Amino acid sequence: MSDILELGAVELRARLAAGQLSAEALMHATLERVEQANGVLNAVVSMKDSDTLMDEARAADAAPGGGALAGLPICVKDMANAKGFPTSMGSPAFADKIADKDDLFVSRMRKAGAIVIGKSNTPEFALGSHTFNTVHGATCNPYDVGVSCGGSSGGAAVALAARMVSIADGSDMMGSLRNPAGWNNVYGMRPSWGLVPAEPAADTFLHQISTDGPMARSPQDLALLLKVMAGPDTRQPHSMPVPDLDLAGIDPAEVKIGWLGDWDGAYAMDAGILELCQTACQTLADLGCRVEPVPAPYSREALWDSWTTLRSWTMASKLSALLENPKTRDQIKADAVWEIERGLAMKAVDVHKASVVRSGWFQAAAKLFDSYDALVLPTAQVWPFPMDWSWPTEVAGVKMDTYHRWMEAMVPASLAGLPALAMPAGFGSNGLPMGIQLIGRKGSDRRLLNIAALYHEATLWPQKTPPKLAGV
Numbered sequence: 001m002s003d004i005l006e007l008g009a010v011e012l013r014a015r016l017a018a019g020q021l022s023a024e025a026l027m028h029a030t031l032e033r034v035e036q037a038n039g040v041l042n043a044v045v046s047m048k049d050s051d052t053l054m055d056e057a058r059a060a061d062a063a064p065g066g067g068a069l070a071g072l073p074i075c076v077k078d079m080a081n082a083k084g085f086p087t088s089m090g091s092p093a094f095a096d097k098i099a100d101k102d103d104l105f106v107s108r109m110r111k112a113g114a115i116v117i118g119k120s121n122t123p124e125f126a127l128g129s130h131t132f133n134t135v136h137g138a139t140c141n142p143y144d145v146g147v148s149c150g151g152s153s154g155g156a157a158v159a160l161a162a163r164m165v166s167i168a169d170g171s172d173m174m175g176s177l178r179n180p181a182g183w184n185n186v187y188g189m190r191p192s193w194g195l196v197p198a199e200p201a202a203d204t205f206l207h208q209i210s211t212d213g214p215m216a217r218s219p220q221d222l223a224l225l226l227k228v229m230a231g232p233d234t235r236q237p238h239s240m241p242v243p244d245l246d247l248a249g250i251d252p253a254e255v256k257i258g259w260l261g262d263w264d265g266a267y268a269m270d271a272g273i274l275e276l277c278q279t280a281c282q283t284l285a286d287l288g289c290r291v292e293p294v295p296a297p298y299s300r301e302a303l304w305d306s307w308t309t310l311r312s313w314t315m316a317s318k319l320s321a322l323l324e325n326p327k328t329r330d331q332i333k334a335d336a337v338w339e340i341e342r343g344l345a346m347k348a349v350d351v352h353k354a355s356v357v358r359s360g361w362f363q364a365a366a367k368l369f370d371s372y373d374a375l376v377l378p379t380a381q382v383w384p385f386p387m388d389w390s391w392p393t394e395v396a397g398v399k400m401d402t403y404h405r406w407m408e409a410m411v412p413a414s415l416a417g418l419p420a421l422a423m424p425a426g427f428g429s430n431g432l433p434m435g436i437q438l439i440g441r442k443g444s445d446r447r448l449l450n451i452a453a454l455y456h457e458a459t460l461w462p463q464k465t466p467p468k469l470a471g472v
């Protein structure tokens with residue numbers, strides 16, 4: 001594998017800008033790596049042809065100046081539109097849909113000079129944290145191809161871990177930027193809700209749970225991509241101005257971390273996860289941060305009931321037409337049908353009550369952030385599971401009553417629209433990666449990135465422990 005593919009996006013951009021590296025050479029190395037690894041992993045789908053990509057790289061070399069991402073290859077999650085590429089969303093109902101324009105954040109990445117090489121694989125409609133679908137197949141974990149890579153931004157995380165790209169976008173409704181980051185030994189960031197505005201389509205006021213965000217192998221590269229993706233959109237009521245995202249050294253003695261663990265036993269966890277995540281927290285403590293346990297700050301069941309109500313309501317609003325259409329209803333996976341039918345059965349007062357709970361949790365969290373810079377939870381409650389499972393039906397002897405209950409530890413950040421940054425926590429005795437998520441006050445994205453940068457310099461997990469793929 002080319003040594004340049006070990007470099008992060010910030011370093012690659014510096015070399016491109018200084019003339020020490022050409023976009024053509026970078027693209028050539030990228031395409032070689034995709035050819036070597038993607039047949040095993042199936043992370044990048046709907047690839048553009050190599051000749052065209054090489055032409056685009058040469059054009060980037062010929063262009064004076066260039067944006068923040070000029071010459072960097074990138075893959076776009078197959079939930080977003082990238083002009084000229086299929087947007088299947090992992091569903092046979094959209095398998096042949098070719099995008100005629102870019103979504104907002106994709107257009108921003110292209111304007112910054114990024115070269116889209118293909119799409120990254122996702123579960124159907126991004127539902128579930130296991131990346132497989134009937135259109136493109138399953139994406140494997142590069143640390144063990146017999147287990148899941150997580151999801152729904154699984155293709156993006158695997159492409160990063162396997163050095164096919166240096167940065168990637170993803171989306172996060174219920175941990176989709178965080179779970180795959182943890183399971184692939186990379187970083188993933190769910191920004192404050194509204195910092196990266198969605199495509200302004202249909203309703204832009206009510207559905208406030210999903211967001212796009214960056215993935216990378218370092219916090220510095222997360223910040224680079226987030227600066228490009230973020231920014232207000234005058235067509236949308238809740239978009240946020242871009243805060244200062246330039247990373248600077250922080251005094252660890254001024255950082256206070258609250259460890260939430262398993263939410264006072266409410267979240268079932270596979271053996272070894274809590275211990276590994278506590279070790280990651282100890283790394284922060286050893287650096288000089290104050291780290292202490294925090295009791296569960298809110299009712300677990302109240303959060304879950306609110307979350308599942310708002311999620312099903314959102315999914316019904318997006319997908320009900322597919323269920324009602326006789327041509328597509330049999331093409332939708334069972335989990336999506338379950339979400340749609342639950343959402344359609346709800347009354348307006350059910351949604352209101354769920355939003356009242358969400359508001360109460362946001363206020364309770366805001367009070368906690370008066371004392372803590374970040375709260376910490378694991379990025380998953382189970383280790384990567386066998387590829388032939390749809391989802392874990394039991395965790396530590398506790399039956400899971402839905403397809404996503406095993407990801408319940410993702411809900412506190414998602415429900416309140418809080419920023420959450422997933423960091424590698426190391427490896428279990430099974431040799432598989434796990435992560436922790438730093439959750440902050442809304443708008444504290446830069447603070448989280450700075451804490452993560454401090455941690456990264458002390459650990460360098462992605463750089464020290466890349467996956468070793470047989471035959472690659």
